Amino acid sequence: MKRKNFALFLVLLLAMSMFLAACGGGGESGGEGNGGESGSGGSDNVLNVTETQDIPSMDSALATDAVSFNTLNNTMEGLYRLGENDEAVEGMAEGEPEVSEDGKTWTFKIRDAKWSNGDPVTAHDFVYAWRKALNPDTAAEYAYIMYDLKNAQAVNAGEMAPEELGVKAIDDKTLEVQLENPVPYFKQLLAFGTFLPQNEKFVKEQGDQFGLEANTTVYNGPFTLSEWKHEDQFVMKKNPDYWDADAVKLDEIHTKIVKDTQTDVNLFETGDADQIKLSSEFVDKYKEHEGFFTVKESSVFFLRMNQEGNEVLQNVDARKAIAKGFDKKGITDVLTNNGSVVADFFVPEEFAEGPDGKDFRETAGTYLETDVEEAKKHWEAAKKALGQDQVTIELLNYDDDLSRKVGEYLKEQLETNLEGLTINIKQQPFKQKLDLETQMNYEMSLAGWGADYLDPMTYLDMYVTGGAHNQQGFSNAEYDKLIQDAKTTLLLEPEKRWDALVQAEKILLEDEAAIAPIYQRSRAYLKNPSLDGVLFHKVGPDTTYKWAEFK
Template sequence: MKKRLSLFLVLLLAMSTFLAACGGDKEKSGKSGGDNTKKDNVLNLTETQDIPSMDSALATDAVSFNTLNNTMEGLYRLDENDKAVEGMAEGEPEVSKDGKTWTFKIRDAKWSNGDPVTANDFEFAWKKALDPKTKAEYAYIMYDLKNAKAINTGEMKSEELGVKAIDEKTLEVQLENPVPYFKELLVFGTFLPQNEKYVTKQGDKYGLEADTAIYNGPFVLDEWKHEDKFVMKKNPNYWDADAVKLDKIHTKIVKNTQTDVNLFESKDADLIRLSSEFVDKYKKNEGFFTEKEASVFFLRLNQTSNELLKNVDARKAISMAFDKKGITDGILNNGSTPADYFVPAEFVHGPDGKDFRDTAGKYLSTDIDKAKDHWEKAKKALGKDKFTLELLNYDDDSAKKVGEYLKEQLESNLDGLTVNIKQQPFKQKLDLETKMNYDFSLGGWGPDYLDPMTFLDMYLTNGAHNQQGYSNPEYDKLINDAKTTLLLEPEKRWEALVKAEEILLKEDAAIAPIYQRSRAYLKQPYVKDIYFHKFGADYTFKYASVK
């Protein structure tokens, strides 16, 4: 949300990233004082980052996926309870007995330019995302489609993809293996349709400006002033336009929480996220609420070029050498909890009905003494006493504070380590991670669909989001088996996923988990029916209203 994260987003502290948001709360509203009515029919929001891309094949972050989720529509979208409900798909799909062939009927719907939405819009968009020339980071999320991986790696031609427009309103999809969460998977942004004729005409400009894209969702992107604001307005051509209550959604790019609070107090912002220093002040406000998300934040430890981070003892030392509660309770102060894991708590349940975390263990908990022991082993193995690492970080207020805290903790507890911080705007940071041009990086991940795999397959060898050079053949086998041969053996599949996380963290310390995010919000009393999601995009505004 999306991933990224994602996303997620998407990703990141007080902002939307490759992360996905949490919960199904659609009625958490309260009085902030004063008038409880709103004269216009406009929802005013803020965001810490600009939209990196409005091309669904290229989007990787929460800001992009949130905007796409509200301006575009795939075969399905999520309802207030995170269930997949009909979007462009009309009626129940026809599914073969072996679960590998799905046939969808496309409803009568239009693009914002008046063109009909067709089955070919899906075939075209999905083939585009899998085309190696597109270089889509999220192409791997489509690997359940027949021949998708071979096409994406250049071994087969796109014509061999198991996706075919039988006619204008019939889409046939063939899978490599039956996928129990396939409907929810189709909600994800990479599976959105694109109008082939329009996209081809726009060429490289597609999705870079408000007027170089067309939309089939509840809203259209009407205005986009980069690094300043973007505006969505109701799409009159949307098939379910009668259900859309808002006329417009204004989103202002704001990197400072004090500015957010000022906008909220003056009623120029209707929903804001609070950073830690404002939580105590506003937590008794009736408009205050928190959302526990399924997003986990961690340190990426780049093993491709840095000799120190290639050493497993050094990675374990870094992972255990900082106080996680100091971050969640002292800096964030928003309900976030320390994470000694990667797959989040209260996210997904196994075949036995138990939460994944009740079955899996805890790994890399804060332990300064163990961290120092591992650090001494690493220094001895590398024959050096002093090391310098650069921490890649975001440029918003909360991220800055977390980065400074990590620097202080690591330098204090690991003798001879110097940490320099490199703060970057969102898009530039993502680019540096993609190029693996960093030492270690503060990042986060929100789930793209309802399964532990949305976290764990990130770290397959050479995976698109494995942006740190991690590789373990045993881990790869467990993940690949869970994607294929174990799909019809849910208990064994669950065991494989639990074991994979143990290898990733306990054995290899590939990443350093920090916390599972909650967010603190203030919402104006006249704002109703914003849907918060556990996976995929953070928000749905289709049913939102301001009255």
């Protein structure tokens, strides 16, 4: 795109954003905007927050998304949960585990704790939940995250019975876990949602309704889900039977589902929300507000390009043309305007340190930087190979405010820079979009991925051949071997393992352009100044409310 046209596009975009903000009503309803008391806080000890999407599932074996994992994190508890600085702190596990000399056998003591229906939490609840997640009949997308458990992959493939999984209840309060190989981050991994326990009797009583309503789910965490009005709001109440209930200060958390930031701002200004996310057009207005802050996350947004059944996206030149053919800074500087950074990578910045103490990004390179001239060359080569002058690709997208803007921007950029390309946008509600990706019923998709644990593997093993989250038909034998080696034979050789992960990312991006990275997300927030103790995580769930309070 010519610079003149690009500048005009940004000016029009900003003007449109201001117009929409003004038409939304209530943008100035709180007085001067940068000061004054806002939020409901304190008096009734109820926290009011918002989400852009409803909860797809409260079944920990089936959950795959940030909203589900956030809610599970605050209503359920595994052996561990994440505390400050993403350290694993005690949950259902009491005291330090006993670990064998070879690091492959871990024995945990289960504390005295109750489910919200009064049943005791036992070691059997973990055995049942983990076997369920790996049972191929469950079709759990996140089953692969448990492959460190002995026989897990074979169980998930249907080659072994779930009873042969390396987990057993020695008694009601003793859980023994066997691993295929020692895992340096295993304790933290156990805080991830797929490793949560489930009450077998209750789950079977609910049948196919388990996890779909507030009253068809049972809880053992700091809060219980007391109300769930789909596509409207859900309410969490303090769990009086939680083992550490004295640490929980909030009585309730009300989450309203809001898809546009203007409504969020209105709710904050009228005192009906205590913490909201801000989109770009509101950052400058509120950045001096006492409750304004930003959080740099590990989430990376990118374009999935489905190679299965799509002749154009099977062509590596076409994929490189798309990946290089749009200005990423237009997104981070204008559309997000919240500290998000351009991503010429998949493993994020300031995330994981290698054995040499350096951040992964210091060791690895950058890939698929914006280069419109290079993109045009790749595009012409692709069209020639395909024998096509005109190409139409459908872009699957979320239906929230920011995603709509990013989708329109990508369409304008790619259609301008790649002659003969037409992008048709298909916006879908969150759950439906995830379902379409799982079914691989799409061509190109705007997607995001956040870390599950503090290691580059949480990004890179997504794209092994046939991986549950591959969801785009990518396959490379050399890539598969590097990932497999990094999970097994190289675990005791950290320098070689790190190098294998660096090489794998290079294959994924520079060689294959399997995905097109766009940006690493930061988020701008506005909160009630008296709200304290909300933890924001780089891995697993986004937030923990266990220690939140109004001061």
